[in-house]
Amino acid sequence: MSYTIGRLAKLTGLPVKTIRFYSDAGVLPERERTPAGYRIYGDEDRARLELIRTLREIGVDLATIRSLGDRRLRNVLDLHLKTVETQLRSLQRTRAVLRATLARDGDPAEEDLRRLHALGRVGVAEMELLLDDFVDEVGGGVEALHEWLACRRDALLPELPEEPTVEQLDAWLELAELLADADYRARLHRQSREFWEEGRxxxxxxxxxxxxxxxxxxxxxxxxxxxxxxxxxxxxxxxxxxxxxxxxxxxxxxxxxxxxxxxxxxxxxxxxxxxxxxxxxxxxxxxxxxxxxxxx
Incomplete structure (x- = not known):
């Protein structure tokens, strides 16, 4: 069945302006037009609009929706779930700091503000990149040492609890600083190099x-x-x-x-x-x- 844009808007409950925007943005591919230049849509477009609306309601961006033509919907939703879970963990960390800060009398101390600022910069993704760099630099040039560190990578990267304590948050930030410390990396490399170069x-x-x-x-x-x-x-x-x-x-x-x-x-x-x-x-x-x- 074919629909005009006005008819499609009534069937889906979406404004004509929104449907036109989705068409222009490429998330609702244009199929055909009348001789007068009006867009014509079908049942497939109606179903896709319902999908687009659902995905937008849960926060999936237009670029990701546009790529659905080349990707399975399951993969898109799986990627979006991971994004949402990362955002939730970040919010939970921030909530823990805010609760601890507000539990004390008076205005926040400088340490509280430093902690809030730092947590905004050091999430799980940032910590994983830090650890990858740490393993590559400490193990650089020594195959066995690099392999040993890579085998221990998961143990070196702890999972921050959903409801972390202030002590755990501070440990998280200190760990990030330590992994990024150039002097620490260089000393570990020097101390380990001779041991692992002996053919172990x-x-x-x-x-x-x-x-x-x-x-x-x-x-x-x-x-x-x-x-x-x-x-x-x-x-x-x-x-x-x-x-x-x-x-x-x-x-x-x-x-x-x-x-x-x-x-x-x-x-x-x-x-x-x-x-x-x-x-x-x-x-x-x-x-x-x-x-x-x-x-x-």
Whole structure:
């Protein structure tokens, strides 16, 4: 069936001006005109107008609707859902800051305003880009190091809760600053380069790391004091697993940037998980044993 623009407007409840605008904007493709130049529409156009109205009501932009000719509607709606969810998370973060700010007496402090301003610039997308740059720069030029960091990427990027606390928001902003810190990136690269350039394989090292953690945690839970005679054979087993001497491992602890531990602590704060985790406890025990045992 064919409709004039006026008839189509009555059937859909949309003003003639709106339908003409959609036609001119390319979201309602023009099919034919009468000899006098009037637009003619069909049932397909009527159905598309209903779709356009629905999509516009939920906030889909005209450029996206225009692209429907080349894309499945499901893909467009999936993309729009992700956009809406991102916007909601941003609003929830802002709401958490506003609530915390207004819960205190008096005017907002400078720190409150700084937090509000920063959160507007550092959302999930921005944090993901920061982390990608961080992995590329720290792992640059060392294939195994880059692979190891890439494998840990998801763990390095925590998910901010829907209702974050002020502490979690502050940790989020501090994490963003740390990931962007050029000095921190350069130091991590220097400290890790030599270790990973020795031909280590990521999967093999992950397994070694898991065994080392188990050894040290077993000793810690059993109450073996770092530096005690009982701790020495355990340390020797750990050194054998790692393929390092006491001097090499001690040097790695001496050169270790404390900001790396802070990075993982910030991730734990954002996720609301206990700190310190087992690997941190394990390596603290190993370091304390190294420093308290007499030199050989």
């Amino acid at each position: 394989e990521v999967a093999a090292w992950n397994e070694v790391n898991a065994q080392v953690t188990r050894e040290a945690m077993t000793a810690s839970r059993a109450g073996v004091e770092p530096g005690s005679p009982e701790s020495e054979p355990i340390l020797e087993r750990i050194l054998a697993l790692m393929g390092l001497s006491r001097e090499e491992l001690l040097r790695s602890f001496d050169e270790h940037d404390p900001r790396a531990a802070r990075q993982w602590e910030l991730v734990a704060i954002i996720q609301g998980t206990p700190w310190p985790p087992e690997p941190t406890i394990a390596y603290d025990w190993i370091e304390a044993t190294l420093r308290n045992l007499p030199s050989t």
